[in-house]
Amino acid sequence: MRISELSSVTGVPVPTIKFYIRQGLLPRGNRTAANQAQYDNTHVERLRLIRSLRDVADLPLAVIAEVVAALDEPEAAAQGQAVTAALRAVAAPEGEISESAERAVAELVARRGWAVEPDFASYRALASALTALESYWVRPFTEETLDRYAEVAERLAEFEIPEDWDPPAAGENAVAYAVLGTLLFEPIILAMRRLAHADRSIRLTRRAQDGSGS
Amino acid sequence: MRISELSSVTGVPVPTIKFYIRQGLLPRGNRTAANQAQYDNTHVERLRLIRSLRDVADLPLAVIAEVVAALDEPEAAAQGQAVTAALRAVAAPEGEISESAERAVAELVARRGWAVEPDFASYRALASALTALESYWVRPFTEETLDRYAEVAERLAEFEIPEDWDPPAAGENAVAYAVLGTLLFEPIILAMRRLAHADRSIRLTRRAQDGSGS
DNA sequence: ACAGAATGGATAGTGGCAGTATCCATTATG
DNA sequence: CATAATGGATACTGCCACTATCCATTCTGT
Numbered sequence A, B: 001m002r003i004s005e006l007s008s009v010t011g012v013p014v015p016t017i018k019f020y021i022r023q024g025l026l027p028r029g030n031r032t033a034a035n036q037a038q039y040d041n042t043h044v045e046r047l048r049l050i051r052s053l054r055d056v057a058d059l060p061l062a063v064i065a066e067v068v069a070a071l072d073e074p075e076a077a078a079q080g081q082a083v084t085a086a087l088r089a090v091a092a093p094e095g096e097i098s099e100s101a102e103r104a105v106a107e108l109v110a111r112r113g114w115a116v117e118p119d120f121a122s123y124r125a126l127a128s129a130l131t132a133l134e135s136y137w138v139r140p141f142t143e144e145t146l147d148r149y150a151e152v153a154e155r156l157a158e159f160e161i162p163e164d165w166d167p168p169a170a171g172e173n174a175v176a177y178a179v180l181g182t183l184l185f186e187p188i189i190l191a192m193r194r195l196a197h198a199d200r201s202i203r204l205t206r207r208a209q210d211g212s213g214s
Numbered sequence C: 001a002c003a004g005a006a007t008g009g010a011t012a013g014t015g016g017c018a019g020t021a022t023c024c025a026t027t028a029t030g
Numbered sequence D: 001c002a003t004a005a006t007g008g009a010t011a012c013t014g015c016c017a018c019t020a021t022c023c024a025t026t027c028t029g030t
Helices: A003-010 A014-022 A041-055 A061-072 A076-090 A099-112 A121-136 A143-160 A172-184 A186-212 B003-010 B014-022 B041-055 B061-072 B076-080 B082-090 B099-112 B121-136 B143-160 B172-184 B186-212
Strands: A030-033 A036-038 B030-033 B036-038
Touching: A003 A014, A003 A041, A014 A041, A041 A061, A041 A172, A041 B121, A061 A076, A061 A172, A076 A121, A076 A172, A099 A121, A099 A143, A121 B041, A121 B172, A121 B186, A143 B143, A143 B186, A172 A186, A172 B121, A172 B186, A186 B121, A186 B143, A186 B172, A186 B186, B003 B014, B003 B041, B014 B041, B041 B061, B041 B172, B061 B172, B082 B121, B082 B172, B099 B121, B099 B143, B172 B186
Parallel strands: none
Antiparallel strands: A030 A036, B030 B036
16 A cells, blocks of 8 residues: 555645655554555554544654554563553653652552552652642642542443453554543543533532522 | 733743633633733633643633633533533534434433433443444343443542532632532543552463463 | 842743645646 | 545644844933
């Protein structure tokens, strides 16, 4: 397949495909002549991956570049770790971490018995999210609050990663799916939470009005 | 207080404060002379709100402008609706909505008995998140899957909006808190989910290795 | 009283990001 | 064999969120 077909199949404009190649997001086609190159299904899939990370997960191209670089690691060992590597790139620290947030996360992880190391990216992501919250949210959040969120997170993990889940050691597709599964469902979770918030506040408001109103 | 004090109190540079005023994010100070104006606590709080929406919720300034415009609505009735208005501005539709996603959301809302209208912003946000997922996630998601997410969302709403919650009709602060409460905790939920994912995949991988390995 | 800094306000410039546009020397195609 | 498409490189664009500069006041310290 040549570039125009790759473009029409994926819906990505030709100049953008060229741009992605320049940026190292997409491997070059297989050169057959000075101005001819063959693209195949791996290019189609890679392009879809790039677009979904960009459109749904809203990742900057630089981060997507790191993610696909992790997928391209040829080491078999690295393959097993590619999900982690990819998500490490996604969950950038992106800010300071306060003493108290650090401690809160450490204690939480200990309480829940989570098998994650403090140098894990999401670990620090959580700490920095808590740090940000501290400076903007005056009301303090307690251990109990954190535990409730943790319970919810555990429940999500429970049904999102089934019991018979296969560790993705089987190449790019499996890893890409694992990464996408984590990222693509985020907007859904957030949207549902907002809906549930809306429902509950409408419900409670009505009740308050029924109780006090005419 | 003058602009330099406002700046040092909030940590926002003076030129940026001026810029926010120009953009209509922050009201002008109270002019006392050709080149003197008084700023007060409302400016400090507004500035903090702007920064937290920008830093934590990652909203573009244009959307923040809509949010604070909703907060500034003087109508008493509008005040009660300001949370909704603010969140409407946040949850932009931002893309197509497929037939099937539309239907899935409608059915979900009906099943759960959620008191939200189809023209509610988060309603459409969910539909468009599902639409995006459809084009990137090959495996189909079932009603059952959606229900599980919905249960989690309900659980979140349950403890995030307490039983004795007061509908925020009491001015900017209450409304701002409601909006922030929805937005500021999102990174925490996502980070925890990633941690829980990591824990579970580590756990399941270990078990698989123990079962099959040496 | 007065020099130097700070202020409110306006206009212009910057840097990063994610593409688009143009150009060129080939190569493919009707 | 004329026209279109291709791979590749370089240059340009548009948007966003600031920064920088400028100017005519006004404040502040001595």
